[in-house]
Amino acid sequence: MIIDVHNHVVSGDRLPSYQSFLISGRGFHGKGHPNITEESVAQAKFSGKSHEDLLTEVGTDMAFISPRPFTMMHAQKPEKIVHYFIEASNDTIALAVKLSPTLMRGVAGLPQCSGQSPSVALEELERCVKELGFVGCVVNPDPGEGDGQTPGMGDEYWYPLYEKMVELDVPGIIHSAGCLNPRESFHNHFITEEGIAVQSLMRSTVFDDFPNLKLIVCHGGGSVPYQIGRWRALDRFSDYEETFDQRLKKLYFDTALYNTESLELLFKIVGPDNCLFGSERPGAGSSTNPLTGRWFDDIKPLIDDIPWLSDEDRQKVYEGNARRLFTRFKD
Amino acid sequence: MIIDVHNHVVSGDRLPSYQSFLISGRGFHGKGHPNITEESVAQAKFSGKSHEDLLTEVGTDMAFISPRPFTMMHAQKPEKIVHYFIEASNDTIALAVKLSPTLMRGVAGLPQCSGQSPSVALEELERCVKELGFVGCVVNPDPGEGDGQTPGMGDEYWYPLYEKMVELDVPGIIHSAGCLNPRESFHNHFITEEGIAVQSLMRSTVFDDFPNLKLIVCHGGGSVPYQIGRWRALDRFSDYEETFDQRLKKLYFDTALYNTESLELLFKIVGPDNCLFGSERPGAGSSTNPLTGRWFDDIKPLIDDIPWLSDEDRQKVYEGNARRLFTRFKD
Numbered sequence: 337m338i339i340d341v342h343n344h345v346v347s348g349d350r351l352p353s354y355q356s357f358l359i360s361g362r363g364f365h366g367k368g369h370p371n372i373t374e375e376s377v378a379q380a381k382f383s384g385k386s387h388e389d390l391l392t393e394v395g396t397d398m399a400f401i402s403p404r405p406f407t408m409m410h411a412q413k414p415e416k417i418v419h420y421f422i423e424a425s426n427d428t429i430a431l432a433v434k435l436s437p438t439l440m441r442g443v444a445g446l447p448q449c450s451g452q453s454p455s456v457a458l459e460e461l462e463r464c465v466k467e468l469g470f471v472g473c474v475v476n477p478d479p480g481e482g483d484g485q486t487p488g489m490g491d492e493y494w495y496p497l498y499e500k501m502v503e504l505d506v507p508g509i510i511h512s513a514g515c516l517n518p519r520e521s522f523h524n525h526f527i528t529e530e531g532i533a534v535q536s537l538m539r540s541t542v543f544d545d546f547p548n549l550k551l552i553v554c555h556g557g558g559s560v561p562y563q564i565g566r567w568r569a570l571d572r573f574s575d576y577e578e579t580f581d582q583r584l585k586k587l588y589f590d591t592a593l594y595n596t597e598s599l600e601l602l603f604k605i606v607g608p609d610n611c612l613f614g615s616e617r618p619g620a621g622s623s624t625n626p627l628t629g630r631w632f633d634d635i636k637p638l639i640d641d642i643p644w645l646s647d648e649d650r651q652k653v654y655e656g657n658a659r660r661l662f663t664r665f666k667d
Numbered sequence: 668m669i670i671d672v673h674n675h676v677v678s679g680d681r682l683p684s685y686q687s688f689l690i691s692g693r694g695f696h697g698k699g700h701p702n703i704t705e706e707s708v709a710q711a712k713f714s715g716k717s718h719e720d721l722l723t724e725v726g727t728d729m730a731f732i733s734p735r736p737f738t739m740m741h742a743q744k745p746e747k748i749v750h751y752f753i754e755a756s757n758d759t760i761a762l763a764v765k766l767s768p769t770l771m772r773g774v775a776g777l778p779q780c781s782g783q784s785p786s787v788a789l790e791e792l793e794r795c796v797k798e799l800g801f802v803g804c805v806v807n808p809d810p811g812e813g814d815g816q817t818p819g820m821g822d823e824y825w826y827p828l829y830e831k832m833v834e835l836d837v838p839g840i841i842h843s844a845g846c847l848n849p850r851e852s853f854h855n856h857f858i859t860e861e862g863i864a865v866q867s868l869m870r871s872t873v874f875d876d877f878p879n880l881k882l883i884v885c886h887g888g889g890s891v892p893y894q895i896g897r898w899r900a901l902d903r904f905s906d907y908e909e910t911f912d913q914r915l916k917k918l919y920f921d922t923a924l925y926n927t928e929s930l931e932l933l934f935k936i937v938g939p940d941n942c943l944f945g946s947e948r949p950g951a952g953s954s955t956n957p958l959t960g961r962w963f964d965d966i967k968p969l970i971d972d973i974p975w976l977s978d979e980d981r982q983k984v985y986e987g988n989a990r991r992l993f994t995r996f997k998d
Contacts, residue, residue: 517815565929598892
């Protein structure tokens with residue numbers, strides 16, 4: 337079985353149309369009516385294809401779908417429009433799961449708001465898990481969307497959220513949202529924020545304080561596995577008995593990298609026990625790789641072809657680790 | 668011959684002592700007297716050893732030395748103390764080169780100042796090249812040191828500096844300085860800023876406007892080679908005829924990575940023609956790797972052991988590419 341833990345909802349036009357209404361009006365009209373229905377979600381396409389088709393044609397058996405991160409608008413004001421939009425996004429996800437119950441599960445977007453405690457997001461997280469049956473959540477390490485003001489993920493600022501995640505036993509997928517700073521695209525900001533989040537966590541007491549916290553770093557961990565030598569060497573400034581590699585084992589990583597060399601590096605550095613299949617398909621990698629003729633995000637063949645991975649390794653990456661972490665997922 | 672293009676001066680105590688005087692007094696005392704002499708530089712040690720010994724014991728024949736980046740304090744105010752300190756740093760480098768003329772050459776620090784045009788640094792660059800015989804310069808993509816306010820390196824903000832670099836025919840080493848934002852260490856900020864700089868340059872007309880501009884991205888290019896699949900796939904949103912990989916060939920990369928897997932990835936993705944040996948030794952990698960018993964920054968054996976590199980590839984990485992770029996370097 338292939339479980340894709342890093343996957344985003346294909347919503348159709350009504351959700352962005354609702355977002356446009358919220359941002360333009362700045363909340364003047366109140367919550368309004370998203371008008372997102374089973375029918376509108378069922379008709380949604382990406383590049384002319386349904387989400388179901390895009391998943392099944394590459395052999396994905398189960399996708400954990402979350403809001404499309406770059407749209408989450410956590411830094412927009414007033415805060416109520418963030419809440420309205422994230423609620424509508426999660427409701428859209430719930431409809432998609434209802435339409436494809438054997439192929440999809442929900443991962444909650446959180447109404448994190450720049451300048452506020454993450455505790456403002458707990459009610460929505462609870463709703464998604466307890467009422468909508470979602471199995472995880474997306475944690476944006478930078479709700480300021482490029483303003484550099486939110487404390488690193490090792491800071492106690494995050495503790496109300498970690499406490500709730502542990503209580504509900506839901507893993508968090510570390511994935512930033514937009515980037516309002518013109519010097520950086522949101523795409524590169526994902527990678528930037530993953531590096532910052534990992535370094536902050538690795539120099540914190542978060543996993544002492546929350547030993548059952550489960551965090552997955554997207555895009556193969558941003559820059560971290562490639563820059564591993566640096567972090568190993570800098571252990572000489574560390575207060576920890578464990579090495580950087582040992583501490584890194586407390587984190588998990590998805591496989592959303594679109595070339596063999598980088599996937600190999602990921603598996604070699606963090607090990608298959610800490611990797612979960614994730615492709616974002618459809619998303620950043622949804623264009624044809626001229627070398628293979630397939631879309632870049634069709635990465636299972638790349639992983640299948642890595643000769644030194646064992647069948648057991650692959651089973652863990654494709655399914656086993658996801659089942660171990662996402663305990664709320666039932667077939 | 669082994670040329671290390673990413674190397675920093677071992678200054679001894681007088682340069683940091685001068686920095687402390689400047690920062691504490693905020694320029695009240697004027698320029699003052701750094702009191703850095705041939706003797707004080709000759710006696711400088713890193714971890715009990717001289718810079719000469721640290722280089723020769725790993726087989727480095729020539730090191731291009733620049734200021735230690737995290738000390739460059741580009742965001743300190745008033746601006747005059749940045750100018751004073753960078754001048755003193757460059758003078759220290761000139762003394763080190765004078766003491767080790769067969770082993771070292773100077774790479775200029777630039778008195779970039781947060782909130783100002785890079786044109787404020789041109790006089791010092793010219794002094795370093797024309798009077799002190801330096802062969803290159805360090806370009807800090809973020810003189811705001813974590814404030815996110817400086818335009819990306821693809822912006823015309825940078826053109827006065829690029830123009831001067833081309834006129835003087837000196838390569839620029841892209842390397843950020845400190846990081847005043849508590850959510851990120853300066854070490855991680857290096858990596859962050861390299862990713863941002865590359866993406867900004869790759870989506871700009873800089874190399875059309877300055878076809879002879881030579882830029883070297885430190886630390887193996889930050890996150891870029893590892894995340895290459897993402898940038899390849901996103902070519903579908905690009906206005907360029909050339910692919911991302913083709914455009915990336917306009918940049919150069921050092922080898923300051925401290926493990927075989929990452930070095931292999933670097934060479935595979937950007938190719939040996941675009942890589943220059945750089946180790947930072949002594950610097951971030953100067954602690955013992957328990958797997959080898961050598962310091963992490965002793966990376967020549969790692970590159971020697973990559974079986975698929977040819978002797979010609981290695982010659983380019985160790986020497987040929989550096990000679991091609993640093994035309995002002997003469998034996």
